[in-house]
Amino acid sequence: MKFLNPSGFWLLLGVPLLIIIYIIKSRHEDRPVSSTYIWKLSTKLKKKRFPLQRIRKLLVFFMQLLMIVLLSFVAAQPAVAGGEGYDTIVILDASASMQSVDEGDTTRFEKALSDLKRLAKKTEQEHTFTLILANDTPTYAVLHAQTESDVKKALDKISCSYGGCNEEEALILAGQAAELSDNARVFFYTDHGYESCENISVTDYSVSPWNVALEGLEMEKTAEESFLITGTVTSYGKEAQITVGLRLDDKAVDAQRIVCPKDTATQVVFEIKQTELFDTAEIYVNIEDALEADNSYALCNCRVRPFTALLVSEQPLYLENALKALGNCTLTVTSSLEQADLLGKDLYIFDGITPEQYPTDGAILVFGTDHLPNGLISGISYDSATKPKVNKEASFDFSRGLSFEKTMIKKYTALIGGPEWTPILYCGNAAVLMTATLPGGMQCSVFSFDLHDSNLPLQAEYLRLLQGIIEYSLPSMLKITDYTVGQTAEVAVLPRTEKLYIGYPGESFKELSVSQAVYPISLSTVGVYSVVASYASKDGVYTDFFAHVPLEEMANSDGEHIVVILNEQSSDGMQRYDGIFFYLALAILLILLVEWGVYYSEQY
Amino acid sequence: MKRKIIDDEFISLLESRDLQIESAFNGLFGGNRRTNAYGSSAEFADYREYTQGDDLRRVDWNLYARFEKIYLKLYRDERQLHHRIYLDASASMDWGKPVKATAALKIAAALGFLSIRALDRVSYYALHEKQCHAICPAVCGRDAFYAAVNRLNDLKFYKETDFAAAFADEEHLGKDDGLSILISDLLTDSDWMGAVDRMLYQGRQVYLIQILSRDEITPSMSGKVLMLDSESVDEEDDKNMRYEITRSSVKAYEQALLYHQKQIKDFCGARGVGFITLCSDLPLEQMLFINATEVGLIQ
Numbered sequence: 001m002k003f004l005n006p007s008g009f010w011l012l013l014g015v016p017l018l019i020i021i022y023i024i025k026s027r028h029e030d031r032p033v034s035s036t037y038i039w040k041l042s043t044k045l046k047k048k049r050f051p052l053q054r055i056r057k058l059l060v061f062f063m064q065l066l067m068i069v070l071l072s073f074v075a076a077q078p079a080v081a082g083g084e085g086y087d088t089i090v091i092l093d094a095s096a097s098m099q100s101v102d103e104g105d106t107t108r109f110e111k112a113l114s115d116l117k118r119l120a121k122k123t124e125q126e127h128t129f130t131l132i133l134a135n136d137t138p139t140y141a142v143l144h145a146q147t148e149s150d151v152k153k154a155l156d157k158i159s160c161s162y163g164g165c166n167e168e169e170a171l172i173l174a175g176q177a178a179e180l181s182d183n184a185r186v187f188f189y190t191d192h193g194y195e196s197c198e199n200i201s202v203t204d205y206s207v208s209p210w211n212v213a214l215e216g217l218e219m220e221k222t223a224e225e226s227f228l229i230t231g232t233v234t235s236y237g238k239e240a241q242i243t244v245g246l247r248l249d250d251k252a253v254d255a256q257r258i259v260c261p262k263d264t265a266t267q268v269v270f271e272i273k274q275t276e277l278f279d280t281a282e283i284y285v286n287i288e289d290a291l292e293a294d295n296s297y298a299l300c301n302c303r304v305r306p307f308t309a310l311l312v313s314e315q316p317l318y319l320e321n322a323l324k325a326l327g328n329c330t331l332t333v334t335s336s337l338e339q340a341d342l343l344g345k346d347l348y349i350f351d352g353i354t355p356e357q358y359p360t361d362g363a364i365l366v367f368g369t370d371h372l373p374n375g376l377i378s379g380i381s382y383d384s385a386t387k388p389k390v391n392k393e394a395s396f397d398f399s400r401g402l403s404f405e406k407t408m409i410k411k412y413t414a415l416i417g418g419p420e421w422t423p424i425l426y427c428g429n430a431a432v433l434m435t436a437t438l439p440g441g442m443q444c445s446v447f448s449f450d451l452h453d454s455n456l457p458l459q460a461e462y463l464r465l466l467q468g469i470i471e472y473s474l475p476s477m478l479k480i481t482d483y484t485v486g487q488t489a490e491v492a493v494l495p496r497t498e499k500l501y502i503g504y505p506g507e508s509f510k511e512l513s514v515s516q517a518v519y520p521i522s523l524s525t526v527g528v529y530s531v532v533a534s535y536a537s538k539d540g541v542y543t544d545f546f547a548h549v550p551l552e553e554m555a556n557s558d559g560e561h562i563v564v565i566l567n568e569q570s571s572d573g574m575q576r577y578d579g580i581f582f583y584l585a586l587a588i589l590l591i592l593l594v595e596w597g598v599y600y601s602e603q604y
Numbered sequence: 605m606k607r608k609i610i611d612d613e614f615i616s617l618l619e620s621r622d623l624q625i626e627s628a629f630n631g632l633f634g635g636n637r638r639t640n641a642y643g644s645s646a647e648f649a650d651y652r653e654y655t656q657g658d659d660l661r662r663v664d665w666n667l668y669a670r671f672e673k674i675y676l677k678l679y680r681d682e683r684q685l686h687h688r689i690y691l692d693a694s695a696s697m698d699w700g701k702p703v704k705a706t707a708a709l710k711i712a713a714a715l716g717f718l719s720i721r722a723l724d725r726v727s728y729y730a731l732h733e734k735q736c737h738a739i740c741p742a743v744c745g746r747d748a749f750y751a752a753v754n755r756l757n758d759l760k761f762y763k764e765t766d767f768a769a770a771f772a773d774e775e776h777l778g779k780d781d782g783l784s785i786l787i788s789d790l791l792t793d794s795d796w797m798g799a800v801d802r803m804l805y806q807g808r809q810v811y812l813i814q815i816l817s818r819d820e821i822t823p824s825m826s827g828k829v830l831m832l833d834s835e836s837v838d839e840e841d842d843k844n845m846r847y848e849i850t851r852s853s854v855k856a857y858e859q860a861l862l863y864h865q866k867q868i869k870d871f872c873g874a875r876g877v878g879f880i881t882l883c884s885d886l887p888l889e890q891m892l893f894i895n896a897t898e899v900g901l902i903q
Contacts, residue, residue, distance in 0.1 A: 025828075026828070027828065028828045028829055028830040028846050028847075029827060029828065029829050029830065030829070030830050030832055031825055031829040031830065031831055031832065032831075032832045032834060033699075033825075033831045033832065033833060033834065034696040034697075034699035034700065034704075034789070034791065034817065034819075034820060034833075034834050035696045035789070035791035035792070035820075035833055035834065035835065035843075036831050036833045036843055036844065036845040037791040037792060037793065037864075038791060038820070038857055038860050038861050038864060039831060039845055039847060039857060039860075040845060041860040041863070041864060042853065042856040042857045042859065042860035043847070043856075044860075045856065045859065045860050045863065046853075046856050599850075
């Protein structure tokens with residue numbers, strides 16, 4: 001027999017305590033009496049009626065002793081090795097929260113590993129061992145291993161992820177493994193506080209620690225040439241005073257001390273007064289909490305990357321000014337197609353002059369309806385001043401909040417597009433600005449009115465609209481820059497890309513294949529990733545993105561969950577025998593309660 | 605403090621009372637109690653045929669005229685009885701509120717007074733350990749009685765009493781000449797029954813008077829106690845008792861006391877011995893004129 005929780009034997013200290021209590025209680029007060037004759041006679045008569053009266057107190061004492069011993073046994077969780085043997089299937093939670101350190105320097109995952117190594121010793125020739133590593137994409141770490149060394153080799157290879165735990169998939173794998181076994185038992189080592197079911201016993205590693213999690217970051221540019229950077233911080237497990245720092249492009253610029261209520265998301269707002277844009281904003285905390293991986297959060301691609309543009313226009317003033325205001329633009333302006341090089345640009349703008357063949361290696365903006373891209377035709381032309389209005393059904397960030405109350409467009413043509421074309425602006429019922437992603441992956445937007453026939457370039461909305469469309473349309477390797485570990489980032493391989501690299505957090509780089517249009521990158525680490533594309537022309541582009549711990553993994557305090565081991569197996573495959581002790585102790589307690597009830601009814 | 609067991613009020617209470625003597629004793633000459641013996645009193649008793657030498661003054665001539673036979677008239681004799689009062693002088697009697705000893709001495713004095721008022725003699729005996737010693741010589745007459753009362757006042761109650769050993773000596777028992785009254789709490793393992801039997805064997809009319817204190821009838825103790833018996837020698841004495849007194853154990857005590865008294869009653873009933881239980885806190889009038897009258901000790 002083995003005891004899974006030997007500290008339960010501390011309860012045996014109750015035995016000497018009980019004895020001391022009995023010694024103290026058994027002290028008698030001296031009382032002189034005339035004679036004890038009748039008292040002795042009464043005890044004789046009592047003994048005749050209740051023969052066990054004499055040993056009643058002794059019995060109660062021994063029952064109390066026995067109860068303490070039994071309860072200490074229950075607490076110590078006695079177990080013996082399963083008699084018949086069985087195949088062991090272990091699902092090991094490898095999610096980010098398992099990297100939490102509750103006490104000492106050992107993570108929950110390491111504790112689970114050491115438990116697994118003990119369990120692996122019981123692997124026999126007849127009984128196999130299967131380990132399923134339950135991260136975002138659960139896999140068999142070892143399947144039906146028959147020797148301890150096989151299991152240990154597998155255990156040495158596995159590591160904990162920074163992602164979530166796909167329990168459903170892991171259970172399916174466990175079910176598949178169990179199908180090949182006559183007598184399999186499934187154990188789930190986790191810290192998520194799942195309850196055991198009939199066939200799965202759960203070992204919970206959560207100890208309700210304190211964890212501060214940075215859960216989000218947003219940036220807003222204000223009119224006063226300053227930025228409001230708002231972070232979301234939550235202190236799980238207890239209320240805490242936390243200092244949150246802000247870094248812009250790896251340069252610490254500000255810090256704030258805030259009080260975080262327990263388990264409640266708190267906003268921390270930094271107001272940065274500077275006109276210059278930055279690439280990456282990052283908030284961070286320097287504290288020793290349970291999980292370190294969620295102590296920073298970054299916002300990437302805060303400004304437009306450098307790009308090259310070709311403007312073909314006879315009157316380029318309005319567009320040229322707008323592009324210059326956008327910044328980071330290497331602009332080539334030409335007044336005719338003959339002088340234009342329709343290759344190697346990130347953005348092509350055709351203002352009233354449209355080519356027969358549109359370029360395929362950059363975003364396209366077309367002003368005019370002479371030669372429309374595929375899937376788009378021009379309808380009725382109008383010649384009356386009309387206020388444009390935004391298509392509210394379109395989900396473009398840049399068009400939200402735009403108001404054209406003071407804008408009038410005089411000459412315009414209705415655009416009629418296929419389903420891939422989305423209207424952005426209407427004049428009356430006629431779509432005058434539509435956009436679509438062309439088959440080559442490039443974004444194409446068509447304005448069916450002449451800027452010179454409207455007062456739009458004189459309005460404030462002009463720059464916002466144009467810059468919004470350009471930013472949206474510029475070819476980008478990543479549409480999203482905020483990922484969760486476990487997700488897959490899809491990197492679009494831009495035209496002209498000769499080489500593509502990805503930089504992982506920790507500064508390791510890897511070259512990616514450029515043979516496919518989209519390159520999937522599985523995210524397994526927390527931090528800022530960089531994707532660099534180099535062109536044959538020796539220049540190139542790069543983009544960053546951030547991968548954070550899944551939000552559900554940050555809240556790794558699972559104290560509210562109750563873990564109930566329903567089957568008779570202990571966590572390391574031992575047959576637990578504490579049930580019988582518990583019920584015995586309960587029975588004795590009931591007897592004692594009855595006895596005490598009788599005693600007090602006699603006494604009072 | 606020296607006891608004072610009698611006063612004038614006490615004497616006046618007893619002036620109209622007398623001991624009730626049911627048995628016919630031989631007694632001593634010169635008393636006032638009618639006996640079975642034929643004597644010279646005025647109370648007719650029987651006839652018998654004349655025999656030579658009889659006093660002719662006692663011949664009933666009327667009968668001779670009717671039957672032509674000579675019969676003599678016989679008369680009862682009046683004699684003096686000798687009552688013996690035994691006081692259990694063990695330590696347990698010197699207990700209670702008021703102490704049982706005071707009640708016992710008052711009863712003994714009252715009974716003694718009633719004896720000497722009826723021209724009987726009375727002897728007081730104290731039972732100490734294995735001894736039964738006379739507290740004073742046999743009392744006859746009021747002066748001697750008051751002297752005896754002074755001796756009673758000085759009586760000490762200590763140790764325990766071995767009734768069997770104390771009554772082993774027949775010298776103080778007397779024979780067929782009066783009442784034997786044993787006053788005790790009877791809370792003892794000692795063979796008091798054997799002592800009673802010895803008194804009965806001597807042809808005496810026996811009364812047992814049990815004196816108990818209120819605390820002995822309804823104990824007021826509770827909790828875990830080491831009961832130190834008043835007759836114990838030291839703390840380790842077997843007479844002492846460790847006990848947890850609960851409601852049920854008090855009930856058991858009361859039942860045991862009733863059981864003990866029933867045993868005494870059964871014993872006394874089987875032998876024609878008068879038995880009376882008195883509580884020491886009762887007024888003397890109630891003890892004598894209600895309780896003692898009920899059992900026929902006093903009339």
